[in-house]
Amino acid sequence: MAQLRPRIGVMGGTFDPIHHGHLVAASEAAAELGLDEVVFAPTGQPSFKQHQDVSPAEHRYLMTVIATASNPQFTVSRVDVDRAGLTYTVDTLRDLREARPEADVFFVTGADAIEQILRWKDAAELFTMAHFVAVTRPGHTMSVAGLPADRVSVLEIPALAISSTDVRARARAGKPVWYLVPDGVVQYIGKHGLYRGQDHE
Ligand SMILES: Nc1ncnc2c1ncn2[C@@H]1O[C@H](COP(=O)(O)OP(=O)(O)OP(=O)(O)O)[C@@H](O)[C@H]1O
Numbered sequence: 001m002a003q004l005r006p007r008i009g010v011m012g013g014t015f016d017p018i019h020h021g022h023l024v025a026a027s028e029a030a031a032e033l034g035l036d037e038v039v040f041a042p043t044g045q046p047s048f049k050q051h052q053d054v055s056p057a058e059h060r061y062l063m064t065v066i067a068t069a070s071n072p073q074f075t076v077s078r079v080d081v082d083r084a085g086l087t088y089t090v091d092t093l094r095d096l097r098e099a100r101p102e103a104d105v106f107f108v109t110g111a112d113a114i115e116q117i118l119r120w121k122d123a124a125e126l127f128t129m130a131h132f133v134a135v136t137r138p139g140h141t142m143s144v145a146g147l148p149a150d151r152v153s154v155l156e157i158p159a160l161a162i163s164s165t166d167v168r169a170r171a172r173a174g175k176p177v178w179y180l181v182p183d184g185v186v187q188y189i190g191k192h193g194l195y196r197g198q199d200h201e
Pocket residue numbers: 012013014015016020021022025108109110111112113114135136137138160161162163164165166
């Protein structure tokens with residue numbers, strides 16, 4: 001009997017910090033597309049966020065591990081954290097496909113990110129490397145015009161109006177971030193004093 005190819009989701013993000021919007025997006029993509037695993041890939045130096053302060057990659061990586069630890073379908077990859085230089089999705093996908101050549105890859109991205117995808121490095125090649133899953137996000141209009149229809153699926157997910165920007169601003173202002181991010185991430189932010197300083201945005 002022919003062996004089915006594993007279906008792997010990749011959820012790339014700066015995750016500064018990871019929040020429940022990311023986790024719901026990954027969970028819905030896994031359920032709707034029948035994914036066997038979702039690999040979270042925290043960025044090293046995000047190429048589109050060079051103008052802003054981003055927390056050290058190791059903190060973002062560890063918060064992602066904490067947030068995903070209880071879900072047996074979720075894993076976290078260090079490919080982008082460990083690669084020198086700016087993070088580009090073409091490299092993320094190349095590395096993950098090399099590690100899992102037997103898998104079909106689905107890259108999960110929010111409405112705001114998919115809108116910019118034609119400006120990403122080697123954009124045309126990206127669509128040959130993975131199927132893209134564009135998830136809805138409150139405050140952002142979904143537009144996949146101009147993208148290859150057979151390589152992009154739109155997925156409506158429960159609307160969580162949460163952003164990392166808002167979580168950082170709340171933490172900086174001393175407001176609670178409970179229930180916006182997993183409990184372990186709240187504790188991690190407090191333990192390491194993240195987001196107490198300036199956030200240049
Ligand atoms: N609430 C959400 N609902 C759906 N998708 C989301 C949500 N938040 C983030 N995403 C998607 O998750 C991916 C990673 O997002 P990212 O780590 O940049 O979080 P963010 O909340 O957008 O951060 P920031 O506010 O710092 O820009 C992107 O594809 C983004 O569109």
